[in-house]
Amino acid sequence: xSLQNRLTLLSTAIVSILLAFFCLFLYLVAEQYRKKEFLxxxxxxxLTAGHLLVGQEHLGPALYNLIDKNQLTVLPDxxxxxxxxxxxxxxxxxxxxxxxxxxxxxxxRELQTTQWREGxxxxxxxxxxxxAAPFVIFASAVDIxxxxxxxDLARLLSGGWFVMIxxxxxxxxxxMGRILEPISRINQRIDEITASNLSLRLPEGESADELTxxxxxxxxxxxxxxxxxxxxxSFVSHASHELRxxxxxxxxxxxxxxxADDEPDELRATLRSVLDxxxxxxxxxxxxxxxxxxxxxxxxVPMGPVPLDRLLEQVQLDVQRLQPTYTVHLRIExxxxxxADWQLTGSEPLLRTAFFNLLDNGGKxxxxxxxxxxxxxxxxxxxxxxxxxxxxxxxxxLAEVFIPFQRGRNASGLPGFGxxxxxxxxxVRLHKGDIRVESKEGAGTTFIVTLPx
Numbered sequence: 001x002s003l004q005n006r007l008t009l010l011s012t013a014i015v016s017i018l019l020a021f022f023c024l025f026l027y028l029v030a031e032q033y034r035k036k037e038f039l040x041x042x043x044x045x046x047l048t049a050g051h052l053l054v055g056q057e058h059l060g061p062a063l064y065n066l067i068d069k070n071q072l073t074v075l076p077d078x079x080x081x082x083x084x085x086x087x088x089x090x091x092x093x094x095x096x097x098x099x100x101x102x103x104x105x106x107x108x109r110e111l112q113t114t115q116w117r118e119g120x121x122x123x124x125x126x127x128x129x130x131x132a133a134p135f136v137i138f139a140s141a142v143d144i145x146x147x148x149x150x151x152d153l154a155r156l157l158s159g160g161w162f163v164m165i166x167x168x169x170x171x172x173x174x175x176m177g178r179i180l181e182p183i184s185r186i187n188q189r190i191d192e193i194t195a196s197n198l199s200l201r202l203p204e205g206e207s208a209d210e211l212t213x214x215x216x217x218x219x220x221x222x223x224x225x226x227x228x229x230x231x232x233x234s235f236v237s238h239a240s241h242e243l244r245x246x247x248x249x250x251x252x253x254x255x256x257x258x259x260a261d262d263e264p265d266e267l268r269a270t271l272r273s274v275l276d277x278x279x280x281x282x283x284x285x286x287x288x289x290x291x292x293x294x295x296x297x298x299x300x301v302p303m304g305p306v307p308l309d310r311l312l313e314q315v316q317l318d319v320q321r322l323q324p325t326y327t328v329h330l331r332i333e334x335x336x337x338x339x340a341d342w343q344l345t346g347s348e349p350l351l352r353t354a355f356f357n358l359l360d361n362g363g364k365x366x367x368x369x370x371x372x373x374x375x376x377x378x379x380x381x382x383x384x385x386x387x388x389x390x391x392x393x394x395x396x397x398l399a400e401v402f403i404p405f406q407r408g409r410n411a412s413g414l415p416g417f418g419x420x421x422x423x424x425x426x427x428v429r430l431h432k433g434d435i436r437v438e439s440k441e442g443a444g445t446t447f448i449v450t451l452p453x
Contacts, residue, residue, distance in 0.1 A: 004180050008172040015172075016165050023157040030153055034146040035122070039115055041075065042124040046139035049080045050128035053091050075141035077121070082128075083136040090135075097121060098140050108136050120147070182211045186218075198226040250277045306351060308382055308451075309342040312375055315355045319363065326363035326371065333376040341377045344451055346431045354427040355384075357420035358447055362388035365445065381433075381450050389444040393437065401437055 079098055082091040087105055098121070108114055108125040115124045123140040186202050193200045201222060202215040257270045309332055316330045344351075355373075362371030366388040374385040393401060402425040428435045433451040 003183075004173065004176045007176045007180075008169065011172045011176070012165065012168045015168050016161070019161055019164055023161055027150070027154060027157060031150055034143065034150060038122055038141075038143045038146055039124055042115075042122060042139045042141060043113070043126060045075065045078065045080065045141075046124055046126050046137045047128070049082065049091075049139065050126075050130065050135060050137050053082060076144045078139070078141040081138040083138075085133050085135075098123065098138060100138060105136050108138075109134070182215070186211075186215060193222070195229065198222060198229060250274050303345055303347055306344045306346050306348045307339065307342055308344050308351075309339075309375065311348065311352060312355060312373065312384075315352055315359060316373070318352075318356060319359045323360065323363060323369075326360075326369045328359055328363070329370070329372040331372065331374050333374065341453065342382065344382065344431070344453065346451070347427075350427045350430065354424040354449075357424045358384075358386045358449070361420055362386050362390075362445075362447075365390040367391075377453075378450075381452050384449040384451075386447045386449070387444055392441050392443075392445055393439040395439075398437060398439060402435075 077097060078093065080091065080093040081089065081098060081100060083100070083105055084090050087102055098118075104125065109127060113124070113126045115122070117123065120142050121140050122143060123138060125136065125138045128135040128137050182203070189200065189202050201219045204212050204215045204219065206212075253270050253274055257267060312330060312332070316328045319326055319328050359371050359373065363369045367390050370388070372387045374383075374387070376383050401421050425435055428449055428451070431451055433449060435447065435449045437445065437447050439445040
């Protein structure tokens, strides 16, 4: 069953139940009013009979019967019965619809007034004490017209209920179709979106309802997917290009060596060149693997406490051990900070890779291979500033330094594949941090990393 039909039936069922309760409530209120009104009339008939038969204005039974038969307000099958204090019947209107027992008389004297129903006959009993001697008067009748009116009201409410349910079904189906029309448009557009045309977006509409919010969130998801596909295509394109160059060089050198009758020294030189290319390929493969790992969701990366100050000292030693020609100055500020102030929650291997890449990149681009790292504790974060005084990054390429395989014009002639900074940026984002770069002529280049404490 479609969503439109389910919503139509559900809304109709809810309205029908509420409408049924409302009709029942109206019927019960009307029935109570009919009963109350009829009992009030019976009580008035009993009081009138008491005044005229046993009260101060005594008319006599014959005259009262004559008046009672000819009055316009007489009730259907009306019967008046009067008993004296000795439970002796002193008047009866002539019909014999009601049987009164001594127990009923005692109850009326005890309660002063009472009412009950026998079949379709309504009965009222009252104590009449206009004279010294008390009398018990009973008035009973059948509310033929009231009951008939209630039956007509019941038929009217039932018929109206069925008509309204039919109208509700038609109206609910129409309006549910109008409400769900944006979903149909969304489904149609989703069917049109494929990997080859991710630029298509869902219609968002002008209102701010839940369907519009759903379309907006879906479009934002498509934006992220389109960006991921674009980066993937760019990644594959640059990776294949970077891999093709050393592989071509290795193939060419080996083919030349096989065809030529080189001396052992020349063969050793060729093998050393091939070995350098293989090592470069190995570094690139490791960089690509690290880049893929850094692209994972943060929930998939094991996190733990990381003492940042000690980690930076270890990274400094690693850089100077692997790059003996580099000079790394580590300046940890905030001397009064406690060890807990340098504590971060993150992945120590990934953070070590990110800081190593920044220091290695700074030493590579510095003319004297000197790089300086300033670390300071902020109220809610830790700030790292990696500075080198080498060639600056062109202003038009500052926004591209973190794109995989993108290298600035100042990197011409220097080793590298354009992976390190992209990997560093992803690791920082994975730790909910921020990284930016400042590069000016005469001031050098500074990478600023902020990580939450």
